[in-house]
Amino acid sequence: MAISFGHHGPETDPIEISVPGIAGAHDQKFEFDSSSDIQSDHAAHGIGSSTQKSWTNRGVLDHIYPWIFHYDYLDRVLExxxxxxxxxxxxxxxxxxxxxxxxxxxxxxxxxxxxxxxxxxxxxxxxxxxxxxxxxxxxxxxxxxxxxxxxxxxxxxxxxxxxxxxxxxxxxxxxxxxxxxxxxxxxxxxxxxxxxxxxxxxxxxxxxxxxxxxxxxxxxxxxxxxxxxxxxxxxxxxxxxxxxxxxxxxxxxxxxxxxxxxxxxxxxxxxxxxxxxxxxxxxxxxxxxxxxxxxxxxxxxxxxxxxxxxxxxxxxxxxxxxxxxxxxxxxxxxxxxxxxxxxxxxxxxxxxxxxxxxxxxxxxxxxxxxxxxxxxxxxxxxxxxxxxxxxxxxxxxxxxxxxxxxxxxxxxxxxxxxxxxxxxxxxxxxxxxxxxxxxxxxxxxxxxxxxxxxxxxxxxxxxxxxxxxxxxxxxxxxxxxxxxxxxxxxxxxxxxxxxxxxxxxxxxxxxxxxxxxxxxxxxxxxxxxxxxxxxxxxxxxxxxxxxxxxxxxxxxxxxxxxxxxxxxxxxxxxxxxxxxxxxxxxxxxxxxxxxxxxxxxxxRTHIRPISSLGVQLYILQERFPGDEETDGVHNAQDREGQTEPRRNGAFDSSTYGRPHGSQESSVQRLKRRAVLAWSLSK
Missing domain, CATH: 1.20.1740.10 (Amino acid/polyamine transporter I)
Known part of the structure; x- marks a missing residue:
């Protein structure tokens, strides 16, 4: 099975993804308008939107802005x-x-x-x-x-x-x-x-x-x-x-x-x-x-x-x-x-x-x-x-x-x-x-x-x-x-x-x-x-x-x-x-x-009661490079039966301090979406 997506233009070649097939399943091909996906992804980060263009007055700053305000997370590279x-x-x-x-x-x-x-x-x-x-x-x-x-x-x-x-x-x-x-x-x-x-x-x-x-x-x-x-x-x-x-x-x-x-x-x-x-x-x-x-x-x-x-x-x-x-x-x-x-x-x-x-x-x-x-x-x-x-x-x-x-x-x-x-x-x-x-x-x-x-x-x-x-x-x-x-x-x-x-x-x-x-x-x-x-x-x-x-x-x-x-x-x-x-x-x-x-x-904030400090605060869902997976961690999570709630203004680890492996580009994100779409279609 192959999934291809990319800009439909002379400057960008389509990208194919090979996904391991399932016995008895027919190959399926998914096509995506990657330009629109990338534009929507950039818009989510405040890049290339009409609001941003008007803020920079459609000048040289339109080209500089993405190079300064691009991502919303840091890079995990320090040893x-x-x-x-x-x-x-x-x-x-x-x-x-x-x-x-x-x-x-x-x-x-x-x-x-x-x-x-x-x-x-x-x-x-x-x-x-x-x-x-x-x-x-x-x-x-x-x-x-x-x-x-x-x-x-x-x-x-x-x-x-x-x-x-x-x-x-x-x-x-x-x-x-x-x-x-x-x-x-x-x-x-x-x-x-x-x-x-x-x-x-x-x-x-x-x-x-x-x-x-x-x-x-x-x-x-x-x-x-x-x-x-x-x-x-x-x-x-x-x-x-x-x-x-x-x-x-x-x-x-x-x-x-x-x-x-x-x-x-x-x-x-x-x-x-x-x-x-x-x-x-x-x-x-x-x-x-x-x-x-x-x-x-x-x-x-x-x-x-x-x-x-x-x-x-x-x-x-x-x-x-x-x-x-x-x-x-x-x-x-x-x-x-x-x-x-x-x-x-x-x-x-x-x-x-x-x-x-x-x-x-x-x-x-x-x-x-x-x-x-x-x-x-x-x-x-x-x-x-x-x-x-x-x-x-x-x-x-x-x-x-x-x-x-x-x-x-x-x-x-x-x-x-x-x-x-x-x-x-x-x-x-x-x-x-x-x-x-x-x-x-x-x-x-x-x-x-x-x-x-x-x-x-x-x-x-x-x-x-x-x-x-x-x-x-x-x-x-x-x-x-x-x-x-x-x-x-x-x-x-x-x-x-x-x-x-x-x-x-x-x-x-x-x-x-x-x-x-x-x-x-x-x-x-x-x-x-x-x-x-x-x-x-x-x-x-x-x-x-x-x-x-x-x-x-x-x-x-x-x-x-x-x-x-x-x-x-x-x-x-x-x-x-x-x-x-x-x-x-x-x-x-x-x-x-x-x-x-x-x-x-x-x-109107309040001091958090000790009784509300559940196990989800001590066991994070995300994994970092160098972590060792243990069965005891999952057992403790199952005992409590919940994940960390996202409070108003709380630290959202999906974009804040995310692991090194999840720092994905727009193309990588599209690849992940394609694989997810294929798996859901099955």
Missing amino acids: RHHITSIAISGTIGIGLFVTSGELIAIAGSGGCVLGFVLASFIVVGVMRSLAELVSVRPLSGALIDYPHTFVDPALGFAVAVTYFIAQCLSMAALTSAAARIADNFGPTGSPPLDKGKKVGIVVGLVALTLLSNICGVKTYGRLERIVKWFKILLMVSLCVLMIVVNLGGTGFPKNTSIIDQTVPSSHSENAFPPYFNPAGFGGVLPTDVSPDGKSLGIPGSTGRFMAVWTSVTLAMFACIGGDIVVVTAGEARKPRKDLPPATRYMYWVPLGLYFLASLIVGFNINFKDPNLFRAYSLSNTNTSHSPFIIIIKTTTIKVLPDFMNACFLFSGYSTANTELFVASRTLFALAQQYGNDFMRSTLGKTNNGHTPIAAILFCSSFGLLALLGLADPSFNQPILSLSAFFTGAIGCVYASECIAFLRFKAGLDLLHRRNVYSRDRDPYMSKHYRAHWQPTWAYVGLIGCILIVLFSGWPAIYILHSRHNLVADKDLKTNVQLAGDLIGAYAGPLLFCALYLGWKFWH
Whole structure:
């Protein structure tokens, strides 16, 4: 039997399909007007319709439109090494290289290490929860799907918008910080770059991030694989270099401020610098590093505790990034197989590398070093900020500081590049899930290469917010405010994911008691990742994120309340700058709450009862490459006797996060229809 269809014209040959015959059946031939079928298929995607032609005014855009707004799903082409590369590139940025100096100035070398460790454990709790969630529901827009499905659609909307805005502003903050690093090239004491050159650097970095993202996800994944190894090599090299410096292998010139000048200036004689332990915890908010010890702070053990806790809130900015693995769920080739181990692997980056790097750099620098960045002081102009650069400048290797500055600049650019990738995929999912018809037909579309060009272009425009840094001669306040917004907003998102996991597990426990489906038995244990020590890890992540959000702005509040008792406070930030810190710290959580309450009251949504979390939410109908078919899955489905209902605005996996094998072209779709028509005719 043969089925032929095609355009009846001179330019297109008919296509024949051979279908296995059935004994005793006569061959049948079906003819289709494929041109009309293709036109109807394009019309369903908003391509080639009369409405679209009038919208583009029947001009050149008629030809461009299908190449930008073609499909409504992403392409599953990312392998596990691509996924981990993208996540590592987005996690290891300039947060560690620059923020560690701020932490050392506030809490001392020991407090810096402890801050990174505590922040890392909060991230571990969130990542272990996400790893199990993504193994069960590896859908595109997964971070939005979990709170939407297991908690409340309003919470899913709040997570989507907050996460999107946070990633866009993080991209701007990283671009601004990278431009700030460019000031450090040249000898110590050289004047900073003029505003024109800084504008050129910012615009150039934004253009590079845009270019690397529109080349397609497969090319982007390959580039990020190179960046991953560059950053890992950079981290290892810095750790080795800090050890060599500490042992005196690079020389140690005179008149340095790295260690106290009252002791010999030889690292071989002073393996640990003064004030490392226990005095390295210091008092909170030191604003003057003069020998008289004048400072604004809380003395004693209370001050040391608050200094360490402040370092935890600041360290969260550097530790965030493992969630990027879940964002790639819609483009992972084998999502159920690759995403859970990649998610579990990612929390070792802050827990291992950050701990080691912050510990080693603390051996070589004093928390009273005047070159360290102090977040609440005005005396931060023309400083290197990064403790690694401060230490390297004291060595006898003259070319090394500029080389490391170039590495840090590239690291900042590559992290901003990843933030654009994450923001565009989040906007794509947001448009498809919660957007109106216009958003779904533009921001919710991909080009013929399954790249969301419209979403990428829209998100890249936020990178120009880095130009706001030009209003501040030292680029400090805009970076601090944007970074604080990012930390507070992502803290709300992380807390929502932990809540979603707790309800996810509560639903499974209910199914277990009903003897329907169990998390502790096959097929769940053989098919999905089962995180140990749950729900303890979820509670660690939830409580930690709530505390981070609540106390992220406390230093600004403390200074505003206490500065009237000071005789002279010229070294402190102005009230306007402190207000910027306060707005940056709490604008994200306030926006999150406003989005949640607004959507909830406008659409009258309700928190989903645990009793309504049926097995259809844990066993998806679609199959992904790499899945293992088991009889237990089908038995559990038969027990419940239902499929997942499609609620208003729910994630429709038929076009949203569909498996790699179902990404069919118009011709493939016609072939499938022909075979279906033949089978129905029998």
